[in-house]
Amino acid sequence: MDPIRLSLAALAAMTALAGGAPAQSLPEDLYRAELLPGWQTSHGTRMAALRLSLAQGWKTYWRAPGEAGIPPVFDWSGSENLASVSYHWPAPEVFEVSGYRIFGFHDELILPIEFTARDPGKPIQAKAEVALGICEEICVPVEFDVSGELSGGKPDERIGRALAAGPRDAREAGLTAIRCAVEPIRDGLRLTATLTMPSLGKTEIAVIEAGAGDIWVSPADTHREGDRLV
The missing domain is CATH 2.60.40.1250 (Thiol:disulfide interchange protein DsbD, N-terminal domain)
Incomplete structure (x- = not known):
């Protein structure tokens, strides 16, 4: 996406x-x-x-x-x-x-x-x-x-x-696969992104940027499933 x-x-x-x-x-x-x-x-x-x-x-x-x-x-x-x-x-x-x-x-x-x-x-x-x-x-x-x-x-x-001091790109971070799914919810859409990559440390925070336009994105809830960051 x-x-x-x-x-x-x-x-x-x-x-x-x-x-x-x-x-x-x-x-x-x-x-x-x-x-x-x-x-x-x-x-x-x-x-x-x-x-x-x-x-x-x-x-x-x-x-x-x-x-x-x-x-x-x-x-x-x-x-x-x-x-x-x-x-x-x-x-x-x-x-x-x-x-x-x-x-x-x-x-x-x-x-x-x-x-x-x-x-x-x-x-x-x-x-x-x-x-x-x-x-x-x-x-x-x-x-x-x-x-x-x-x-x-x-x-x-x-x-x-x-x-x-810029962010590491996907290759440097070890990202090997990404899968996204979108589903409707009561007040908009929910995006679930699954990234196959090694851990970046004790705390990992995802930021989703929606690009130009009047789109509000709530904070991402992030958790690990083995080698996948969800």
Whole structure:
């Protein structure tokens, strides 16, 4: 079932309190955003990154934020000489928040972003409007702009470390087979995915990403049946 992607993360014990509020401007010392210009890859693309620095104890969300999180949204339409953008998310931490499970990062997020130019011979003038959530005792949505010229430069160790911290793919995780079944239930559909793969550790948590659209996915209940993760 190609539209459905599954990602696995190891459990890390963290706490916070989730809530909601209109997008707002917070004191500048709570967060700082910048675009790291990066370098040109061997494929001719630009590997840059969004760096989000947070005040101590503050957190932000992964691409699939979990039950109580706020998914990040990026709008690059204000850029010049930009054909496409792809994101290379590091593997997230797992937070238990007042009985909810959310996925994200604390203190700092370096998100590698790969840019493809319309005209490879010219620099990219990158500009984005970003909306995401940050939280400490409460969680609030914030909006900000980042921009910069992407040209020249040499590999940035910070971006390299973030790329190396990405999730393992199916081959690296030892996945040898997957079977999915869908059945109707009272308030929607139930997806059961059975993955044949070795254990990833004491605690295994499955994240089901539904892709674009107004689809809500409840937390996955996960258990082992020998060499199969269900």
